[in-house]
Amino acid sequence: MSELSPADFYLPGEIIRNLKSKDREVIIGPGLCRNESDTKSLIASQAGYLCFRAPNTYWLEGRRNRYIPKKADLVLGIVTKKSSDNLKVDIGSAESASLSMLAFEGATKKVKPDVNVGDVIYAKVINAHKEMEPELVCIDQYYKAGKLGVLSNEGFVINLKQKLIQQMLNPENPLLRTLGRKFPYEIVIGVNGKVWMRANQCKDVLTLCRAFQIAEYQKETDIIGICRQFK
Amino acid sequence: MSSIRKTIITNCEKNFLIKNLSEWTRLDGRAFNEFRNVEIEFGKDWGCCKVSLGKTMVISQVSCELQQPKSSRPNEGVLNINLELNPMAEPSFEAGRQSDLSSQLNRLLEKCIKDSKAVDLESLCVKVNEKAWAFRVDINVLNHEGNILDCASIAALSSLAHFRRPDVTCDGEEYKIHNVKQRDPIPTVIHHYPVCITYAIVKEGEYILADPTLLEEGVAEAFLTIGLNAYKELCGLHLGGNAHLTTKAILETSNKAAKRAVDLVQLIKEAVEIDTNERLTMKSLGFHNTLDKQISDVHVDELGKYLDHWTMDKIKRNPKKNQKVTTPMEETESTEEESEEDKSMDVSQEKVESITNLGDGTAKLDISTAQHEWITIESDEESEKEDDVIIVEPKVETLSIDSNSEEEQVLVLNPVQRSAAKKKKKKKKKNIIS
Amino acid sequence: MEVIESFENNLNLKCKLQVLSRADGSAMFSEGQTVVLSAIYGPVEVKMQKLLIEKASVESVFKPKSGLPGVSDRYKEYLIKNICETALASALYPRTAVLVNLQEMQNQGQLISCAINAVCLACLDSGIDMKFLFGAVSYFLTKEEELTLTPPINESSVKAMFVFVFNNTKGDVIASHTEGRFSIDQYKTALDICRDEVKKVFIFFKETLLDT
Numbered sequence: 001m002s003e004l005s006p007a008d009f010y011l012p013g014e015i016i017r018n019l020k021s022k023d024r025e026v027i028i029g030p031g032l033c034r035n036e037s038d039t040k041s042l043i044a045s046q047a048g049y050l051c052f053r054a055p056n057t058y059w060l061e062g063r064r065n066r067y068i069p070k071k072a073d074l075v076l077g078i079v080t081k082k083s084s085d086n087l088k089v090d091i092g093s094a095e096s097a098s099l100s101m102l103a104f105e106g107a108t109k110k111v112k113p114d115v116n117v118g119d120v121i122y123a124k125v126i127n128a129h130k131e132m133e134p135e136l137v138c139i140d141q142y143y144k145a146g147k148l149g150v151l152s153n154e155g156f157v158i159n160l161k162q163k164l165i166q167q168m169l170n171p172e173n174p175l176l177r178t179l180g181r182k183f184p185y186e187i188v189i190g191v192n193g194k195v196w197m198r199a200n201q202c203k204d205v206l207t208l209c210r211a212f213q214i215a216e217y218q219k220e221t222d223i224i225g226i227c228r229q230f231k
Numbered sequence: 232m233s234s235i236r237k238t239i240i241t242n243c244e245k246n247f248l249i250k251n252l253s254e255w256t257r258l259d260g261r262a263f264n265e266f267r268n269v270e271i272e273f274g275k276d277w278g279c280c281k282v283s284l285g286k287t288m289v290i291s292q293v294s295c296e297l298q299q300p301k302s303s304r305p306n307e308g309v310l311n312i313n314l315e316l317n318p319m320a321e322p323s324f325e326a327g328r329q330s331d332l333s334s335q336l337n338r339l340l341e342k343c344i345k346d347s348k349a350v351d352l353e354s355l356c357v358k359v360n361e362k363a364w365a366f367r368v369d370i371n372v373l374n375h376e377g378n379i380l381d382c383a384s385i386a387a388l389s390s391l392a393h394f395r396r397p398d399v400t401c402d403g404e405e406y407k408i409h410n411v412k413q414r415d416p417i418p419t420v421i422h423h424y425p426v427c428i429t430y431a432i433v434k435e436g437e438y439i440l441a442d443p444t445l446l447e448e449g450v451a452e453a454f455l456t457i458g459l460n461a462y463k464e465l466c467g468l469h470l471g472g473n474a475h476l477t478t479k480a481i482l483e484t485s486n487k488a489a490k491r492a493v494d495l496v497q498l499i500k501e502a503v504e505i506d507t508n509e510r511l512t513m514k515s516l517g518f519h520n521t522l523d524k525q526i527s528d529v530h531v532d533e534l535g536k537y538l539d540h541w542t543m544d545k546i547k548r549n550p551k552k553n554q555k556v557t558t559p560m561e562e563t564e565s566t567e568e569e570s571e572e573d574k575s576m577d578v579s580q581e582k583v584e585s586i587t588n589l590g591d592g593t594a595k596l597d598i599s600t601a602q603h604e605w606i607t608i609e610s611d612e613e614s615e616k617e618d619d620v621i622i623v624e625p626k627v628e629t630l631s632i633d634s635n636s637e638e639e640q641v642l643v644l645n646p647v648q649r650s651a652a653k654k655k656k657k658k659k660k661k662n663i664i665s
Numbered sequence: 666m667e668v669i670e671s672f673e674n675n676l677n678l679k680c681k682l683q684v685l686s687r688a689d690g691s692a693m694f695s696e697g698q699t700v701v702l703s704a705i706y707g708p709v710e711v712k713m714q715k716l717l718i719e720k721a722s723v724e725s726v727f728k729p730k731s732g733l734p735g736v737s738d739r740y741k742e743y744l745i746k747n748i749c750e751t752a753l754a755s756a757l758y759p760r761t762a763v764l765v766n767l768q769e770m771q772n773q774g775q776l777i778s779c780a781i782n783a784v785c786l787a788c789l790d791s792g793i794d795m796k797f798l799f800g801a802v803s804y805f806l807t808k809e810e811e812l813t814l815t816p817p818i819n820e821s822s823v824k825a826m827f828v829f830v831f832n833n834t835k836g837d838v839i840a841s842h843t844e845g846r847f848s849i850d851q852y853k854t855a856l857d858i859c860r861d862e863v864k865k866v867f868i869f870f871k872e873t874l875l876d877t
Contacts (some may be wrong), residue, residue: 009875011789011867013797013834031794033754045754045794047874064792065689066708068758078241090238094708094761118242130759156247162792196243202251206258274771275698279730281770286686290702290770294731317728319704319766321687326726327734369731371768373702374685518770519695522679 008051010044010060017041021056029059064162067092067192069128074148076157076190077136079119089121089136092159092192097134099123104138105145113150120151120196122188151188155198156205164216165193167223174227179211181230237323240449248450252438259444264487266442267378269495271389271502275517277416278394282386285444286376288320291386292369293394297406300356300363308355309365312340314383320375336380339469340370343425343458344387347466351420357399362406364396366419377445380456384427385495392503394419424496425466428488430455432474439484441491457485459492676802676814676862678782678869682790682877688766690791694783696803697815698773703783705791707763715762721755725765727780730772741767741777745784748830748840752785754794763793774816777828777842778803782866789874798833800866801840802859806847812855814862827852829859833867836860 010016015035019026019042028034031046044050048062069075069091077089080096087099099121104113115121127135138148167173168189176187185199185208195212199205215223251258261267267285274280278293300307316324316333324330344350355364368390370383395416398409431443431451439455440447448454453472460466465485470476509516677697685691688704695701708721715722725746727738749765765787767780778801785799805813806825817823825845832839838856847855 006875009871011798011833011871011874012795013832015834033794043796045796046792047789048792062792063790066706066791066793068708078239080239094710094758096710116242118239118245120241120243130757151243153243153246155243157241157244202247202254202256205247206251206256206260209258274700275773276730276771279771288685290730290768292731315728317766317768318726318764319685319688319702319728319768322706322709322764326728367731371728371730373704373768374687376686515698517698518693518700519679519698522681522693522695522700 008049009047010050011047012043012045014044015041016044016050016058019058020052023056025056027057029057030064031060031062032058066094067162069093069097069125069134069192071125071128073125073128073191075123075125075136075192076151076188076194076196077121077123077192078157078194079115079117079121082115082117087115087121089123091125091134091136091190092194093134095133097123097125097136099136099138103136104149105143115150119153120155120157120194122148122151122190122196124148147188151196152198155186155196156209157194157196158209158212159193160195160212161216162191162193164212165189165191165195167215167220173220173224175211175215175223178227178230179208182207237321240446244446245450248446249434252433252440257440258446261442263439264441266491267444269385269498271385271499272518272521273389273393273502273506273516275515275519278390280386280390280393281373281518282382282389283374284378284382284385284442286374287378287382288372288374289379289382289386290371290373291383291390293390294367294369295364295394295396296367297357297362297399297408298365300360302360304352305360306356306363307352308363310345310350310352310355311365311367312337312344312370312387313367314340314370314379315372316375316379317371317373320372320379324372324375335471336383339380339427339456339458339467340384340387342469343384343427343467344391347423347425347458347460349388349421349423349425349460349466350391351422354420355396357406358401362399362401366391366394366396375445377448378429378442380427381429381442384425384458385499388421388424388426389499389503391419392421392424392499393506423460423462423464424499425458425460425464426492426495426499427467428457428459428491428495430457430484430488432472432476436474436476436480439480441487455481455484457488459485459488461493461496463489463492676865676869678866680786680869680873682786682873688787688791690787690789690793692783692786692790693770694779694786695771696775696779696782698771699775699779700770701776701779701783702768702770703780703787704766705763705784705787705793706766707791707793708758708761709764711760711762716760719756719759721753721758721761721763723749723753723755723763723765725749725767727767728769730769741780744777744840744842745781748781748799749784749788751839752795752797752799752832753788754796757794774805774820774823774826775803777801778830781828781830781840786870786873789870798867798870799830799839800833800863800870801828801830802862802866803828804855804859806845806851806855810851812851812858814858825851827855827859829856829863831860831863836863 028042031044031048032042033045035041035043042058044060046060046062048060051059051061075091077091077097079087080090081088085101087101088096089099091097101107101112107113121138123136123138125134126137138145140146168176183199183204185197185204188196197205197208199208248258270283272281281288281290301309314333314337316330318324318326355366357363368387370386372379395418397411397416398414400407429442431440431447432453432455433440433451435452443451453470453474456469458465458467506516679695681693683691684693684702685704688706690705691703693700693702711722723746725742727741728734729738745765753763765784767783769776781799781801788795804827805816805823807813807817808822808824825843825847828842829838830840831837
């Protein structure tokens with residue numbers, strides 16, 4: 001991450017040239033689109049730093065606040081509406097996602113999971129097409145719930161910026177581990193920016209909340225530096 | 232209908248908040264009777280100010296025009312207060328349309344400021360039955376993080392106090408309005424400053440929270456809004472929602488609010504005075520200048536507190552649970568309980584104040600100092616303590632996304648891409664460079 | 666929450682991002698003594714009657730500081746809506762809405778260009794996909810037939826005002842707005858000068874974003 005230099009910073013509309021690629025193929029991630037007039041270059045569509053992963057993947061590390069559903073994302077959602085066989089779940093995207101009552105482990109037509117409006121759900125996006133409403137499931141391909149499902153009402157939910165979420169999901173990031181050395185806690189991080197956590201005491205949860213809210217405004221290198229002091 | 236649904240408050244947020252309240256903490260670390268920080272900034276024009284209460288932010292502007300006074304009150308000017316719920320503050324607000332919330336807030340503001348005759352309307356009359364000034368206060372909500380009303384009332388009063396109307400002369404027939412350069416503009420006469428102070432009532436009156444945040448507003452059952460001026464005169468009282476509050480509790484709360492009102496009025500007066508003095512020195516003032524001011528509410532080293540060697544220790548507040556009094560009928564018993572509760576509440580109150588070392592009854596509750604509930608453990612103590620501490624193995628659970636078969640068919644074009652998908656770098660598009 | 670000021674810039678631009686906690690992107694932008702606050706929500710849920718099947722619908726709201734919104738404010742909303750529709754990559758978000766909110770904070774003549782620049786910064790802050798950047802410059806023609814970038818202190822001495830909006834790819838004009846009477850030559854000079862001047866605006870945008 002340290003190689004972020006101002007030269008790699010692009011604004012929407014700016015053309016990115018000199019692409020390194022194998023077999024003249026390039027995979028582009030968020031924040032980039034192809035340049036129709038000159039196919040050897042790309043155009044940035046967000047403000048951010050250009051990142052490259054060998055051999056041919058490019059993306060822009062920018063700021064993104066509103067969640068856009070992507071297939072296979074693990075998200076946290078809030079149940080907003082409940083009908084007999086379907087749930088509407090707010091995952092922070094433009095349209096609320098739908099979650100079938102049958103998409104829980106062990107659920108059948110007769111045995112339905114105990115879900116209420118206002119519950120928090122950890123689910124996987126199974127279908128995310130921009131022309132359709134996103135679809136969630138709480139089971140994997142073997143019909144097992146794993147970690148997915150309704151989260152306990154004992155916890156607390158906050159919203160965090162995408163930047164911090166990406167950092168926390170990185171297993172090498174020391175922030176969660178450093179906090180874990182202080183007290184035990186459970187945390188569920190959805191890529192849509194919602195975070196659920198639970199600890200033995202309320203004050204521990206509050207400590208977590210505040211630590212994350214401060215970390216939102218810090219650079220990743222600073223966070224790592226601070227964490228290292230408390231090893 | 233609003234285009235965007237309001238985000239609903241989850242059950243776990245509700246539970247957590249109430250659980251915290253039972254331990255006498257609020258989520259932002261404030262005491263129950265503690266308010267968020269108020270900041271008043273003035274714009275370049277007269278009568279323009281931006282007020283923020285915590286993260287809630289409003290902008291207020293006073294404007295005036297000459298018009299014929301109302302026939303029922305020929306010797307008085309007119310004051311109109313208009314609060315706009317700008318969709319900027321929350322997308323579920325709709326521009327230019329009256330909602331229940333906006334008409335309620337408008338009515339409360341009017342009741343508090345206009346009906347209490349805070350502004351001397353008679354001085355706004357130029358000639359009886361012919362010409363009088365009509366003042367209009369426009370308040371736009373910019374960011375909604377709870378308690379719009381208090382913020383708006385502070386903004387309305389500060390902008391009214393800051394405003395200067397142009398001078399006007401009459402040569403028999405024609406009225407001439409002089410611009411600022413020709414004649415000095417005239418400040419408005421304000422008799423008293425009635426501010427609104429809102430309390431949220433949670434769990435049937437068990438907890439009364441001053442200056443509720445958005446989440447607290449969502450969980451609260453009722454709101455008690457008290458309009459008060461610095462002389463402890465009540466200018467409006469509104470209890471909305473359904474909560475069983477005893478008269479005693481209301482009186483108590485209004486006593487606390489009175490203290491707050493004194494502070495707020497002083498704050499408004501000071502802010503206006505500072506600004507007027509700076510204007511006299513011909514400095515160029517306005518929002519464009521304050522944009523330079525670096526807001527440094529977050530420091531790098533602050534994160535350390537939460538990671539180690541600082542522990543959060545609550546100030547013991549009222550260890551006894553408050554007894555709720557359901558009906559005013561059981562007076563003999565309940566009053567005793569109430570008075571006990573009073574004492575304990577007062578004790579808690581004084582504990583907060585004792586931190587600020589301003590312990591007597593009229594002293595102000597300094598928010599900035601009272602906020603600190605962090606207690607450092609001395610370094611030697613810490614080393615002692617560390618021996619006892621069992622380091623719990625961090626429980627970091629990461630879910631690896633097994634690229635499921637369906638996914639692979641659609642997405643993965645080569646092995647490299649699969650690893651990229653695992654890293655959760657959004658969906659990758661394939662692009663061929665010819 | 667960074668404040669950036671480029672000193673070589675005679676337009677005297679200042680900006681603060683992320684001023685509002687609720688909005689997806691927000692910017693307080695000042696140009697001279699004109700200040701505009703702008704907030705972007707998007708892409709969010711759309712009203713049924715405004716739903717577009719192939720792209721995001723842009724809704725803009727401009728709030729004056731005092732009084733009810735009038736015709737001129739509706740005009741500004743329309744202008745900004747048009748600019749956003751061309752600049753945002755709205756085809757990426759069909760059946761959604763992008764809400765653009767503007768609040769006048771202080772007006773010293775450059776309100777329109779200031780509002781447009783504020784919207785662009787708020788868009789950048791929100792991380793919404795854009796085809797290109799847009800930047801606006803105001804230019805004034807005084808009664809003495811002088812062309813100036815800074816607005817005359819006395820409003821009555823302005824004979825005409827030009828606002829040009831350019832994109833950052835080829836420097837094309839994507840919107841222009843004029844008030845008052847002027848000759849074609851004056852218009853052309855104003856256009857050329859503004860095209861040079863807008864480059865500074867884009868540099869300012871880049872500096873602002875880089876430091877946050």
